[in-house]
Amino acid sequence: MIFYRQNLSDTQLLDLYKKLLKPRLIEEKMLILIRQGKVSKWFSGIGQEAIAVGVTAVLDDSEYILPMHRNLGVFTSRNIPLYRLFSQWQGKANGFTKGRDRSFHFGTQEYNIIGMISHLGPQLGIADGIALANKLQNNKKITAVFTGEGATSEGDFHEALNIAAVWKLPVMFIIENNGYGLSTPTNEQYLCENLADKGIGYGIESHIIDGNNILEVYTKLAQLKAEMQENPHPVLLEFKTFRMRGHEEASGTKYVPEELMKIWGTKDPVDNYRMFLLDEGILSEGYDAQLHEEIKKEIDENLAIANAEPEIIPTYSGELDDVYKDFEYKEISSSLLTENIRFIDAISSSLKQSMQRHENLVIMGQDIAEYGGAFKITDGFVALFGKERVRNTPICESAVVSAGMGLSINGYKAIVEMQFADFVSTGFNPIVNLLAKSHYRWGEKADVVVRMPCGGGTQAGPFHSQTNEAWFTKTPGLKVVYPAFPYDAKGLLNTAINDPNPVLFFEHKQLYRSIYQDVPSDYYTLPLGKAALLKEGNSVTIITFGAPVHWALDTLAKNPEIEADLIDLRTLQPLDTETIFASVKKTGKVIIYQEDTMFGGIASDISALIMEECFEYLDAPVKRVASLDSPIPFTKALEDQFLPKNRFEEVLKELLDY
Known part of the structure; x- marks a missing residue:
């Protein structure tokens, strides 16, 4: 040598x-x-x-x-x-x-x-x-x-x-x-x-x-x-x-x-x-x-x-308290000025105002720059913020999620857009093994939001229509948000971006251009982990989130005699068990409505929690309504059969008659 x-x-x-x-x-x-x-x-x-x-x-x-x-x-x-x-x-x-x-x-x-x-x-x-x-x-x-x-x-x-x-x-x-x-x-x-x-x-x-x-x-x-x-x-x-x-x-x-x-x-x-x-x-x-x-x-x-x-003496609090980085939610109230906008516009408004508020925020994703993304949510962002902060990526979800973690480590905030939530499977490992575990393992935040355009009803087939929130709700260290209304989408996304923990933010594609609401024009926040009680009644509790919120509202509109508590979870992790348990104890009957397939979905965990915490208050078995346990098909007739929309009313009435 x-x-x-x-x-x-x-x-x-x-x-x-x-x-x-x-x-x-x-x-x-x-x-x-x-x-x-x-x-x-x-x-x-x-x-x-x-x-x-x-x-x-x-x-x-x-x-x-x-x-x-x-x-x-x-x-x-x-x-x-x-x-x-x-x-x-x-x-x-x-x-x-x-x-x-x-x-x-x-x-x-x-x-x-x-x-x-x-x-x-x-x-x-x-x-x-x-x-x-x-x-x-x-x-x-x-x-x-x-x-x-x-x-x-x-x-x-x-x-x-x-x-x-x-x-x-x-x-x-x-x-x-x-x-x-x-x-x-x-x-x-x-x-x-x-x-x-x-x-x-x-x-x-x-x-x-x-x-x-x-x-x-x-x-x-x-x-x-x-x-x-x-x-x-x-x-x-x-x-x-x-x-x-x-x-x-x-x-x-x-x-x-x-x-x-x-x-x-x-x-x-x-x-x-x-x-x-x-x-x-x-x-x-x-x-x-x-x-x-x-x-x-x-x-x-x-x-x-x-x-x-000395050897470490384990405590439950010591372990559980370190799964997430402490986040002090700061409520920012909106002005009275509102505009009637679509769900998709609310997402875009949140991203735009967050980019203005956080100069260290970088958005990454396929085709999100000049093209504006597959759903045009970031259209015009390059002109406002430049290509350094609004970055087209190669088709490589895994490395992009990891790069988001690197940005977070080095003082930045990152948003990663999955073009479709289905594609997150190729970025699954860094989400569940890197982002989710970093704070617990060595105290390092993962200031990354992964946006997840998801859901069926658009005849997009098995690779563009999944609602795969259950892949992540069972992973300690992740937060999972799933709004159903434009107002919630904007306020919750703002909070998700502020939160230094990794957040999976689900956006139902069918809601993008079909749901309108009066939404504050300026910046505001909503807390994670707090459900919304959309309707109140004494006969049954309906627990749902995402597109099924609107399907449930349609069912109740058709059946005005049904007096139901309708809970829109909005956030799946953390889960608002306080609102759930209070409603179930009041009504004695509960039905959980999800678009995801039945087996292994979050409805199963919510059902188990209710059985453990509210059993003596129940007047009937907890019911779940979900999509078929098959991949989601393309043809409209097959997709309509797959989705739970046409089965909910029947199961709801059976529960009320129990």
Whole structure:
């Protein structure tokens, strides 16, 4: 291994050595603790330290790094107190996740490090969002994100690189090609000779770098950073290296040919660099021994602090209170000036006024810029706010949702428009595993609203007509809003945008241009988690939301003798159980009306809650009315049969006659 010091001073060269040595000595200590049963799991980065250290040394402390679970050198180079890392690995409170996640599955705004989730790919999209925020601020900051050669097969890798290329984002995409994805060798993972060649397909600059040579890593990245600051653009970097331990310690390395282990053993990044420094007279044997002792002492002292820390004592409130970030709702009342507008106009008005109110708000989605979106909701927004804030995206829902998270991390608010709610399935993972869990895991908000044009009645078929709220109402950490009227849509969307938690905002397409209402012209808010009692009566409680609210109103208009409490939930998570239970206790009979299919829909949970909390007040079984348990069809006759609209009246009357 040949080292070229170029214009680096002795002090810089020694500093890189110290930064290499610390994670190596910590790792060696961890291997001992693993054998003693004092650490439950360990993902070793031995043999790969030069990449993490080199990247971190090049970036300023204010620049975000998104490491993987073998990048201990990122954390130590950012000088995180070791006792906090040890507490994290032992699941103690001084760690970064309060015992809720392990290893390096955490982030810390204090040190501008954003850790991975086990699904790997989403953090590439997060880096895009962080870099977009930097670019919008023109602060010349660079973002670095790590991935392994195995994760380059994920769709998120393609999506994130494509977005970064199209938007010219200053992101270093770092591939640590260490030969194996757990036990699967690279020749069973991809066919191209070098992963750097993939950069050609995205139209971005790419390089192959010796990942075991700290000086090559440092000098090349320093050069690239300067170029990226001058001319923002992404780069794809393939670091050739090797993992000298198992995927994690329990896996072992028996699947690796012994000869290959010997070859890479001679390329050890720490040992080779030490010999270079000794040969050049920059490092002495005595000073090297002193460094070893100092670091080992620091490790032992910090381990003692972590070991002395008590185990976490779980409490229900402690866990549940951290699922969502605290949000203090501020009621903003409207003026008396109103205009009679459609549901779709109310959504557009909310977005426009929110963009004016929040200068850090960015809207992303397919065809939302000059075209104005599939439903023309953002028509004219580019002229008002510019393409920097009203951004057309490639067709890549997963990376766009992750980019929304990156924007949130870096001080922005994000709205992601799904062209149709059905398409959220390709962005499902980052919503339920990234946005939903981030605050619970490490206290980080996910200030992202995902808009969901949904619902049937327009003969759009199985891929454009679902109302799939139940996919998300059962996911802790998400809020789900589903208005039925223009007034509610505007006020609730304003609040959803203000809320720093992730919100799924459902907008029924059939209501867009069919429902009119007098809506305040100015900005106002409505609270999440508060249902609306549209009609009052003593004979039955009707609980519904979305388009079925209007179908229920039509049914009651046809049957004026029915005295019903009609509850429009408006918000599904949080759910207004207080209003539900009070009504059921008054009427003694309840019917839940949803457009979603029956099995597994939110009506089932509401029914169970009523049975648990109001059983002694019931005069009849709780009834549910929902769509057929089939995909939603296209032809009108089939769709009419699928939807519950034609079955509700009959079931309602049967309940009243019970």
